[in-house]
Amino acid sequence: MARQYSRRKRILVTGGAGFLGSHLCDRLIADGHEVLCVDNFFTGDKRNITHLFQHERFELLRHDITFPLFVEVDEIYNLACPASPIHYQHDPVQTTKTSVHGAINMLGLAKRLKAKILQASTSEVYGDPSVHPQTEDYWGHVNPIGPRSCYDEGKRCAETLFFDYRRQLGLQIKVARIFNTYGPRMHLADGRVVSNFIVQALKGEPITLYGDGKQTRSFCYADDLVDGLVRMMDSDNEVTGPINLGNPREYSMAELAERVIAGTGSKSALTYAPLPQDDPRQRQPDISRARELLGWRPTIELEEGLKRTIDYFKTMV
Numbered sequence: 001m002a003r004q005y006s007r008r009k010r011i012l013v014t015g016g017a018g019f020l021g022s023h024l025c026d027r028l029i030a031d032g033h034e035v036l037c038v039d040n041f042f043t044g045d046k047r048n049i050t051h052l053f054q055h056e057r058f059e060l061l062r063h064d065i066t067f068p069l070f071v072e073v074d075e076i077y078n079l080a081c082p083a084s085p086i087h088y089q090h091d092p093v094q095t096t097k098t099s100v101h102g103a104i105n106m107l108g109l110a111k112r113l114k115a116k117i118l119q120a121s122t123s124e125v126y127g128d129p130s131v132h133p134q135t136e137d138y139w140g141h142v143n144p145i146g147p148r149s150c151y152d153e154g155k156r157c158a159e160t161l162f163f164d165y166r167r168q169l170g171l172q173i174k175v176a177r178i179f180n181t182y183g184p185r186m187h188l189a190d191g192r193v194v195s196n197f198i199v200q201a202l203k204g205e206p207i208t209l210y211g212d213g214k215q216t217r218s219f220c221y222a223d224d225l226v227d228g229l230v231r232m233m234d235s236d237n238e239v240t241g242p243i244n245l246g247n248p249r250e251y252s253m254a255e256l257a258e259r260v261i262a263g264t265g266s267k268s269a270l271t272y273a274p275l276p277q278d279d280p281r282q283r284q285p286d287i288s289r290a291r292e293l294l295g296w297r298p299t300i301e302l303e304e305g306l307k308r309t310i311d312y313f314k315t316m317v
């Protein structure tokens, strides 16, 4: 049910035409706010937000956040950044610019407006972790010069900028570290495991498992994640994060493949391929901080989330 606010807010969502950004726009509109969606459409898609075009409280602006932006808003959710390796490695310099110059531009805007600002950071700041599950005080194990560094180090530098703007200028900041999230409007060809498996199953192609398929991942459904972001933005000023947002429940890749096959009714067979280099055996958030400070935990089970995601992909494949 939509929540009631004593005051309607004007909210900027950068990356609002992307997978998570578009769900966030939906949620904020449903909550009664005015939403300004800013996107350069690098990985975003107008179809993710067409249903909002006629809404009187929704506005879309094509803009690249590596350039300064002058608008008037009360809150800023900074989600703009390609999130999958295929996309962020396409133009690594632009990826770093989006994270770093983009953060500087959005923090500058927040400073001028005295607006609250939330950064969509990532579990990738932990790199190839030596601590399981990952807690927020783990500093990470990140390669600064590899092909993933544009994203990992870009996001780490953005976090640094957020905390320096807080320390130096007293900005109200929030840093959310997002773990693997899935749902409708994921990019069809972004190489992520959930979308890969669903597309392969719907096309009746073999589903590829790497290694023995026993490596585990955790998956958070988009609506749960968006709820975490909104709770974080609404939290007290002292709650700056970083806070992990993700689903701690782990599934093996073989189990996920079976569930996708069952959910799609596909006749796809499983095939096995060698484990890629640097493929972590396990990635799992410790969400104690989110539970304690935000009263947040994921509520949508994988079965239900997969069903909704498969229904969406059926319309796209």
Ligand SMILES: NC(=O)c1ccc[n+]([C@@H]2O[C@H](COP(=O)([O-])OP(=O)(O)OC[C@H]3O[C@@H](n4cnc5c(N)ncnc54)[C@H](O)[C@@H]3O)[C@@H](O)[C@H]2O)c1
Residues within 6 Å of the ligand: 014, 015, 016, 017, 018, 019, 020, 021, 038, 039, 040, 041, 042, 043, 044, 045, 063, 064, 065, 066, 078, 079, 080, 081, 082, 083, 084, 098, 102, 120, 121, 122, 123, 177, 178, 179, 180, 181, 182, 187
């Ligand atoms: N989906 C996940 O599992 C996940 C996990 C960790 C972190 N995140 C973070 O959440 C945010 C959203 O991720 P997503 O999965 O929705 O990815 P996405 O690629 O679907 O969305 C990113 C959006 O940002 C836009 N964008 C990219 N560069 C831009 C720029 N310079 N200026 C303006 N817009 C720009 C893209 O066009 C796209 O609409 C990202 O910051 C990502 O790093 C996502």
